[in-house]
Amino acid sequence: MVDAGSTGSRIHVYRFHQCSDHEPVTLEDEELFAQTIPGLSAYPDHPEKAAESLDVLLNDAVKVVPEHLQRKTPIAVKATAGLRLLGQEKSENILKAVRHRLETKYPFPIVGGEDGVAIMDGRDEGVFAWITVNFLLGHFDRSDTHTAAILDLGGGSTQIVFEPDRLPDGRLPELPDNDFKYVLKHEGREYVLYQHSYLGYGLMEARKRMHQQILSHLPEDVSQEERDEIFHACLPQGLTWKYSKLAEPIHFKGLGAYDDCLGIADLILNKEKECELAPCSFNGIYQPRFGESFTQGPIYVFSYFYDRTQPLGLPASFRLPELAALTESICNGEFLENVTDIALRDEILDRPEWCLDLSFIYRLLSFGYEIPHTREITVAKKINGVETGWCLGAAIAILGDNSLKEEAH
Incomplete structure (x- = not known):
């Protein structure tokens, strides 16, 4: 494959x-x-x-x-x-x-x-990842455990797939008959899944959106001198960073401002967009309320969720307040001050978008998908020695x- x-x-x-x-x-x-x-x-x-x-x-x-x-x-x-x-x-x-x-x-x-x-198809990408995780966890072999929800973060898109809880009388939940509903028949059992793939909300695309959000507030007649010092909440304080993915390169000046960076992430999640079929997650997309419709099973995240959190020492199982604290310490520079590992220090200094990446990841999970702060999240690159995804x-x-x-x- x-x-x-x-x-x-x-x-x-x-x-x-x-x-x-x-x-x-x-x-x-x-x-x-x-x-x-x-x-x-x-x-x-x-x-x-x-x-x-x-x-x-x-x-x-x-x-x-x-x-x-x-x-x-x-x-x-x-x-x-x-x-x-x-x-x-x-x-x-x-x-x-x-x-x-x-x-x-x-x-x-x-x-x-x-x-x-x-x-x-984005639908299949998410559902196949869901099969992978639940297969490796042995959930298909047992009927007494609830399947895991999966959240995948690639470069261009992010996916969420979960099996909403059964109703109190044991019936399957009602999901609208549209692209969000995926009926999976696997080894003699039927699973009704909610799934969606958000094209343009992978980590690399989110970076572009967040940089663009900063640039969108510049006046049209901005001078070259001003283009050489555009303040950016999500870059390390005092850093001057050349951004060359434009016709004319510009220079961002970092502020290391945690709260403001979260605000930029919130803007690109577009929560204000009209929700034609309620309830919605972000960008006007229908999704059952995660905290109410998925109360039983474990939550697994992988791909860039893993790559951006594990080198910094976030536990493999964590809750969102722990991720928020890590993000804040990266953004305000405290984390770097206490790093003794030379390789990790070089990695952080070499990648100025750490604060931006973590801010987007934290707000995607907490504000976008609305995962409750009390829920445990497991980040895994492998399960039983086999790659997730x-x-x-x-x-x-x-x-x-x-x-x-x-x-x-």
């Missing part, structure tokens, strides 16, 4: 055990996990180069999968938000080049027809593909 993400591409090679259709799938091992930077979307006008960027991963897979099984080992390439944001023509050219390279250079059969090398769930879904079984015999 190749995860063609917005900031890089990753490959997972899994070994499963299933002797018959009636037997539950068990995961024997994750034989390979490897990644490469940048992602396919870094080559918008060079589709062949995009396809070639996957060679380093596919060559590793050829070494790992026994030669006599290679033509029976299916492959799928699923692109996510980064490629979606390129537009249809450029993304299709890249996907065609990837498919051609797979078919002509590698032994693995592409599974799923046209969907075998494709941009993944959507890849394992997508692979498990492929195992239910009957056409694949016919090919494999």
Whole structure:
């Protein structure tokens, strides 16, 4: 399974055990996990180069999968938000080049027809991640535990998926019959899930939005001298930082102002947008109230939620006030003053957007999704040694593909 993400591409090679259709799938091992930077979307006008960027991963897979099984080992390439944001023509050219390279250079059969090398629907991305986490936690094997909610934060988008609590009489909750409702049939059971993928609210896109929010308050006739010193609440106090993602580069001057930075994050979450189908989370999107509709199961977050909190020592299980305190200490500089680890100190100094990233993450969870401050949140890169994210769930879904079984015999 190749995860063609917005900031890089990753490959997972899994070994499963299933002797018959009636037997539950068990995961024997994750034989390979490897990644490469940048992602396919870094080559918008060079589709062949995009396809070639996957060679380093596919060559590793050829070494790992026994030669006599290679033509029976299916492959799928699923692109996510980064490629979606390129537009249809450029993304299709890249996907065609990837498919051609797979078919002509590698032994693995592409599974799923046209969907075998494709941009993944945001609905599936979240639900596959939900399957991954609950599969690894063993929740599909037991009926006496509530499934976990999952929140994923990529570069281009963020996803939330959860199974709302059953009603007091044991009935499934009523969800509107629209894109937010996902009825999943898995190993003989039916799950009614709420899901949504917020395109444009991944961490890299959120950074752009927050910088743009600062710039949107500048007068049109701003002088060059003023462009060289634009105050930014979310950058470290006293730092002058060149922002070059504009036609004319500008310089931000950091203020390290925690409360003001949270305010900028709140603005981009767009809570004021009209909510056509209530209740809404943010940006006018329908979502059952999290604190009322999901009271039983655990909450798991991963991807950039992990990457931005764990190097700073946030516990693997935390509550939102702990994240708020960490964010404030990063923004006002106190955290850096007490860092003795030289590598961590260099990492913080080298990445001026730590305060911005953490402020967005904290407000996404607390203000956007409205997770209660009393709830425990678990951040996990791996569960039982296996990577979280959507890849394992997508692979498990492929195992239910009957056409694949016919090919494999």
